[in-house]
Amino acid sequence: MEIETAAQDLEEDFNREIILENLIIKTVNLSKTYKVGDIDVPALKHVNINVEPGEFVAIMGASGSGKSTLMNLLGCLDMPTAGDYFLDGQNTSKMSKNEYAQIRNQKIGFVFQGFNLLPRTTALENVELPLMYDRSGKTINQEKMAIAALERVGLGDRMHHIPSQLSGGQQQRVALARALVNEPSLILADEPTGNLDSRTSVEVFHLFQQLNDEGITIVMVTHERDFAAFAKRIIEMRDGRVIKDYEIKDRLNAETELQKILSEAIIDD
Amino acid sequence: MQAKTILKVATKSIMKARMRSLLTALGIIIGVAAVVVMVAIGDGAQLKVEQQIASLGSNLIIITPGASNTGGVRGGAGTFNRFTMDDVEKLKTESTLAKSISPVISARGQVIGGIGNWFTIIQGVSPDYIDIRSWGLESGEFFTDRDVMARSKVCVIGSEIKKNLFPNDDPIGQQIRIRNVPFKIIGVLKEKGQTAVGTSNDDVILAPSRTVLDRLSGGRFISSIQVSAINNDKITAAIAELKSLMRESHKLFQGEDDDFTIRDQSDLTEAATETSRILTILLASVAGVSLIVGGIGIMNIMLVSVTERTREIGIRLSIGARSSDILIQFLTEAIVLSLSGGIIGVALSFLIAYILNNYTDQSAYIKPQIIMIAFGFAGAIGIFFGFYPARKASALNPIDALRYE
Ligand SMILES: Nc1ncnc2c1ncn2[C@@H]1O[C@H](COP(=O)(O)OP(=O)(O)OP(=O)(O)O)[C@@H](O)[C@H]1O
Ligand SMILES: [Mg+2]
Numbered sequence: 001m002e003i004e005t006a007a008q009d010l011e012e013d014f015n016r017e018i019i020l021e022n023l024i025i026k027t028v029n030l031s032k033t034y035k036v037g038d039i040d041v042p043a044l045k046h047v048n049i050n051v052e053p054g055e056f057v058a059i060m061g062a063s064g065s066g067k068s069t070l071m072n073l074l075g076c077l078d079m080p081t082a083g084d085y086f087l088d089g090q091n092t093s094k095m096s097k098n099e100y101a102q103i104r105n106q107k108i109g110f111v112f113q114g115f116n117l118l119p120r121t122t123a124l125e126n127v128e129l130p131l132m133y134d135r136s137g138k139t140i141n142q143e144k145m146a147i148a149a150l151e152r153v154g155l156g157d158r159m160h161h162i163p164s165q166l167s168g169g170q171q172q173r174v175a176l177a178r179a180l181v182n183e184p185s186l187i188l189a190d191e192p193t194g195n196l197d198s199r200t201s202v203e204v205f206h207l208f209q210q211l212n213d214e215g216i217t218i219v220m221v222t223h224e225r226d227f228a229a230f231a232k233r234i235i236e237m238r239d240g241r242v243i244k245d246y247e248i249k250d251r252l253n254a255e256t257e258l259q260k261i262l263s264e265a266i267i268d269d
Numbered sequence: 270m271q272a273k274t275i276l277k278v279a280t281k282s283i284m285k286a287r288m289r290s291l292l293t294a295l296g297i298i299i300g301v302a303a304v305v306v307m308v309a310i311g312d313g314a315q316l317k318v319e320q321q322i323a324s325l326g327s328n329l330i331i332i333t334p335g336a337s338n339t340g341g342v343r344g345g346a347g348t349f350n351r352f353t354m355d356d357v358e359k360l361k362t363e364s365t366l367a368k369s370i371s372p373v374i375s376a377r378g379q380v381i382g383g384i385g386n387w388f389t390i391i392q393g394v395s396p397d398y399i400d401i402r403s404w405g406l407e408s409g410e411f412f413t414d415r416d417v418m419a420r421s422k423v424c425v426i427g428s429e430i431k432k433n434l435f436p437n438d439d440p441i442g443q444q445i446r447i448r449n450v451p452f453k454i455i456g457v458l459k460e461k462g463q464t465a466v467g468t469s470n471d472d473v474i475l476a477p478s479r480t481v482l483d484r485l486s487g488g489r490f491i492s493s494i495q496v497s498a499i500n501n502d503k504i505t506a507a508i509a510e511l512k513s514l515m516r517e518s519h520k521l522f523q524g525e526d527d528d529f530t531i532r533d534q535s536d537l538t539e540a541a542t543e544t545s546r547i548l549t550i551l552l553a554s555v556a557g558v559s560l561i562v563g564g565i566g567i568m569n570i571m572l573v574s575v576t577e578r579t580r581e582i583g584i585r586l587s588i589g590a591r592s593s594d595i596l597i598q599f600l601t602e603a604i605v606l607s608l609s610g611g612i613i614g615v616a617l618s619f620l621i622a623y624i625l626n627n628y629t630d631q632s633a634y635i636k637p638q639i640i641m642i643a644f645g646f647a648g649a650i651g652i653f654f655g656f657y658p659a660r661k662a663s664a665l666n667p668i669d670a671l672r673y674e
Contacts, residue, residue, distance in 0.1 A: 077667040078667075101591045101592075102589065104586075104589040117584075118581060125281075129584075
């Protein structure tokens with residue numbers, strides 16, 4: 001009995017501490033085990049990470065190391081099987097489905113490798129989508145906000161194009177505009193440039209760096225060390241665990257890289 | 270979400286998947302139209318029969334000699350009391366619930382006049398007869414009670430007789446010979462069309478009852494007495510009254526069986542609608558089958574698009590839609606589709622019914638309750654198959670909905 005109460009007290013202290021820490025992401029022994037038939041597939045094992053506001057984190061690791069699993073949990077797209085996830089000081093594991101939806105809508109912008117835009121739907125309508133589910137009441141003019149978001153990612157001239165009329169890079173920028181339109185404090189991106197060529201990828205990272213400079217926290221997954229160098233910090237994973245977590249010393253500037261690529265292209269011609 | 274937004278999202282979604290929407294709506298359109306038209310054809314046939322029986326005259330009651338054949342074999346013709354003019358007079362003077370009473374004395378015979386001759390039925394009736402049968406005159410006039418008493422040799426001919434004997438000139442005032450007895454034509458009856466059994470109502474000559482009784486039937490008796498009750502509600506009472514008056518007139522003892530039969534329209538209607546009812550049932554089952562086929566079509570289309578739709582649901586969930594937002598959207602979509610399909614289906618069935626009624630022999634009559642049933646059923650199928658997969662998908666984690674294949 002006493003031990004239990006003590007444990008409860010400890011947990012409460014712990015929660016308070018997290019709030020005081022002012023972390024945007026804190027995971028405590030976050031675990032996810034998939035069940036495939038009778039077999040348990042542990043994809044994430046006791047992951048503890050902290051992310052402060054304004055950080056730009058790249059998650060790296062071999063295929064199957066649990067990066068996407070982690071991202072989906074951080075994005076509130078899936079539920080952990082054990083452990084806790086504190087987002088902005090709130091423990092998400094105690095939330096209802098509707099509160100989850102609210103968080104996805106208000107706090108997080110998620111960018112997928114496969115874009116996940118609605119087909120046959122214009123860029124503008126795609127970007128307006130999160131605003132339609134905005135219950136906070138801050139949305140006054142959906143279209144205006146969506147246009148602003150599209151202009152922010154440099155697609156002001158492609159608003160009425162449907163996804164099939166856009167290049168991969170443009171589609172990913174539409175997805176990014178959609179993630180940005182509700183002004184989230186956190187952008188999560190799972191291999192955002194996985195389907196793009198290197199130049200377009202650098203363009204997307206350039207956008208990410210700009211957004212990060214404006215104060216938005218970014219956590220992304222990437223396979224390529226070259227691209228991870230655009231971030232400020234790298235978390236490496238293996239077999240569902242974090243094995244390394246370090247600051248990047250000589251961070252790359254995407255704008256300079258872009259200039260290099262452009263001048264190389266001119267020389268090639 | 271606001272109702273306006275919900276409706277906007279739903280209509281957009283319908284417009285974006287044009288083919289799917291069209292095919293779904295088509296299933297509902299065909300289902301509804303098939304049911305409504307099939308049942309309308311059956312009901313049309315039934316209505317036609319009812320109209321024909323109604324054309325016999327309103328509140329009509331027919332009294333015929335001989336007991337109804339419910340008690341097995343009865344004595345043959347001649348063993349029962351025939352009707353006489355005394356029976357008719359008794360009913361006329363003593364009945365309180367009969368508005369008009371007319372004897373009918375039928376004779377068959379050759380009629381010569383106009384451009385040739387014609388074999389037809391001659392009926393001796395009283396002037397009340399055209400009122401009982403709610404018949405009208407095309408031209409001329411009907412004979413009067415005085416003609417009946419004076420046994421005048423005048424007659425009123427049916428439109429079929431005019432067509433055959435006087436195709437070109439006005440028959441009024443002309444002489445015809447019925448079984449060699451000369452009659453003067455004083456009127457022509459309005460066309461009445463076919464009887465319930467398909468013979469013509471218009472192939473007939475009406476003449477004063479006593480004239481026919483004396484001159485043509487050779488002392489034959491009255492074949493039936495036709496009565497119209499004072500109104501529809503009084504038919505049952507009128508039948509009871511006529512029954513007791515007839516029993517009195519025929520001096521039947523207490524307990525002795527009737528030697529006459531009284532029938533009203535409902536008896537006639539019942540027999541005649543029996544066949545058309547079978548037709549209606551047959552058509553309705555065909556219609557039911559097409560509704561089910563349409564429903565399966567809708568189901569197929571909905572199930573085929575489920576992968577695409579599940580991904581859409583995943584996307585919407587991932588950017589912050591609640592399960593209830595998704596459910597409301599899909600429910601609205603399904604209702605909009607089913608409703609518009611249903612409306613088009615009903616419109617189509619009205620068009621088909623119009624064509625059938627105006628350009629074919631087939632008549633179709635659309636009952637409002639059939640519209641409701643077809644509409645309701647097709648709508649339920651559309652809504653169920655549009656909504657059920659969405660309900661399942663919206664309960665998934667967003668990531669599982671996105672990964673669905
Ligand atoms: N829905 C699922 N059901 C069962 N097992 C899963 C599921 N999703 C992932 N896994 C398993 O969990 C482990 C981690 O997968 P995850 O997708 O997180 O890897 P990843 O690091 O993102 O890999 P990649 O770099 O290839 O995208 C893998 O072994 C995978 O097979
Ligand atoms: Mg992955």
